[in-house]
Amino acid sequence: MRNTLAAFLLMTAAALAQDQPSTSTPTQGNPPQEQQQTQQQVTPASPATTEAPSVTQPPAAQQPETQAPPAQVPAAQAAPVPQQAPTPEPAPENLAKPTQAQPSIAKTNKVELFRGPTLSDVYCSGFITKQDVHASAIVIDDARAPEQVRSAERSYIYLSGRGVEEGREYLLLRHTHDPNHNQSFPGQLGLLSSLGELYEDLGRAKVIAVRKKVGVALVEQGCSEVLPGDMAVPFQERPRPEYKQTNFEQFAVPTGKTKGRVVLAQDLGTLVGNHRIIYLNVGEAQGVKPGDYFRALRDYGSIANNPAESLPFKAPPYDPTQKNPPNFEFRGHAGELPIRAIGEMIVLNTTPNTSTALTTYTPEEIHLGDTIEMIDSTPLPPPAVEATAAALPPTINCSVSRSTIQVGESSIITCNGVAEEGHTLTYSYQASAGQITPRENRATLTPNAPGPITVTATAVDDRNLSAQSTVNLDVQSAPLSPTSTESTGSLTPSMLNELTFKLGSARVDNRAKAELDDDALRLQRDANATLIIEGSANPSENEALALQRAENAKTYLTQSKGIDASRIQTRAAQTKTGAKVVVVMVPAGAPPQQ
Structure with missing residues (x-):
């Protein structure tokens, strides 16, 4: 009996194994995506290339989503890891919304063209400053506490402080720091300490009421979740620079202008791609202002002095098939190699000794500690204006129900006006005699005396362009009534x-x-x-x-x-x-x- 049961279980397991889909293993001719990327990263540049390409850099709004392969990854980080679906980092525009906003109908489909950073880029960028930031109020809690203490856009929060006023707008800030105290480059912690404190933008809120010395505020714009203890300072307009045109050169000659370093990235990131916020260690004291452009540079000396980034150069740089492999000491010759440009950025706002910038072009990822250098930029050419046809005035044609009437009778004038698409018409009428009663595209004429009458109809559109049409009527005397003394030949009243x-x-x-x-x-x-x-x-x-x-x-x-x-x-x-x-x-x- 036991043997029969064991045989049945073996047959069942075999059947289940046949039903399961087989997992394909990568073959040598079709390596996994991660290995393909590694091979692309270590592929050397063609020796035939004698001149660095020069690319006219369009503004960030016109950048394609695809990015060039990143820079060479250190050997310690190149070990294969289980492939996972990438989690895209949300853009500043994708703000958290706890409740579904009510749909609204736009009053017009015309929008203002602004070629520059969005309002979310400007007001969700954060800053580093040495100056004291005094809070006018402190966030106590969310209106839905204790069930929910994290507040997002369109949420109600409670503010406490002497500066809380009904109808006033506030910027919500968080005084933040890196709890890990890790350095992405040598000397980073000391450099950040000398620059000041980091403040994160959380959004903008407006106080709609004050109850028992506590302000009830609506989060009108959200950058990140608001927590109890966050700060509220009076709202101030920030500059919103426009994008400019630059000439990106990967191996450009130094400009000799203001230089600095990328000291930190938003959300404490370490590798920075396109359209991301970074913080620089140069500011107003170094002549930096919103709208200035910088390029990010990477020299091989900094790579050689970085313990992590220099690890790949310890591996043999030659192939075993080479009969006479080169004997190149990277550390000794790192200073002789050219400096590479790895990206560009536009300055959003400044403090006396720091700047907040937005990356506009990153053919490869920018690292914390990379050098920056101010570059020249020129205003973008004005957008091409499509030739528009001249505005066409409306047309109007009118007809009369009876062109010959007698005194005491009436006639109806009907007009058909046509305006250019998207425009409306209004009608007006004028008669040379008699009484005229208008009603939209019709009018009723009642004469009070015999004779010819001319009625002029005018159609005017919403651009004040007009057209006219006229109709003529012949009014005859009515036959005398039986009570008229003239019918009896008498002139007696x-x-x-x-x-x-x-x-x-x-x-x-x-x-x-x-x-x-x-x-x-x-x-x-x-x-x-x-x-x-x-x-x-x-x-x-x-x-x-x-x-x-x-x-x-x-x-x-x-x-x-x-x-x-x-x-x-x-x-x-x-x-x-x-x-x-x-x-x-x-x-x-x-x-x-x-």
Whole structure:
């Protein structure tokens, strides 16, 4: 039974082994990526090269992401290690956000072109200074404490200090140091001690309220997580230099300008690539200012004096197949070899004896302790402006619903305006006679007298470019109404209607307006007739009220109905016959009325 069970287990294990994918081992013809990189690093330059290449260096914003192979790695660091997926270092723009920001709609798609470091580069760079940095406030905690004490962008933090004021903005700093006390180059710790203290930029916060002497601040811009004990100092604008054009030469002649060293890197890094923050031991006292450019240099003497970097040169530099291998003593001839340029950087801000710089071009990694030298730079040429076509004014075409109408009728003018893409139109109208009522791209014309009328429509876009179109109408006299005295051949005036008013009031109410509308229509149909409006009052009312009622009726006809004021005569009745107004129509040719 045991033998049967053992045989079954062996068969099962064999089946499982066949199901597992086989792990391919690198062959000699296809070495692993790490070995390929090592081979590329130790490949000597071609002896046919007699002249160092000169490369016009574009600004960092135009740099490709791919980098050239790094400098030769010391033998102690070249041992094979298990290959792991690289963890990309987050750029300053990728700020931590604990909460999802609400989406917003941009008011315009136009953005300002700035060819230089970003605001995150400027305000998340940090600095080294000997000057005392006095905190106006100290970070007490996150608003979500004790569950969460690390604050990121869009988080609320509590500030304590005498300088906390509502509405004020603060820079958040951290006084930091390297707890390991390791040196990346001989004398680094002593050099850093003479330069001052390191301060890390954490972001910018604005106090939105003060409660019980504690400020509640919103982290508006985050560079790194904010912790209790971090500092807050009043916000001050920092210079934001523009990129410039340089001429990168790998084996350039020394410029004789200001020299210094790379003493530290942001986040205590030791190998610096492109678009990274580094700190220099030269500052305002040496004539350095924001916007200056430096190149990083590496001489073989410094490599020879570095115990770690000089280890690879202890290995035999020749191949066993060489019959007469060279006998070259590197340490003795290191000073005779040329100095190499390994990168460039732009200065972001300065203190009296230090500078904070941003690397703009690094064909190979910059090491702490590398020498720097100020270089010349020229402003970038202005960006090419694409030729834009001249702005086109809008076009407009108008039509009329009826080109021939009678007095008292109306006609609708419709316009079709077309503006250049992305622009809007507004319409306006003007008539040579009559009353016109606009409504967007339409207008209604109501004539008050026979004769030709010209309507001009204007379309104006949001750039104040305009176009016009005109339409012509022929207005004819309307046939006389049956109540007109002219139809009966009589020139006797006739009373049209009687308007009643409330006691003590001269206001023309809606019922009176409806009757006056009919009177206006009669005048429009009979262009030669006139009106007499006679006002009256009650015996108990003021005599002036009679004339005021007549004037108010006339005002309605002239202002609301467009009747010419010269065609209307107002008067007060000789006797008080009641709170009313009598409207009388006088045909053309009738004798003057008393």
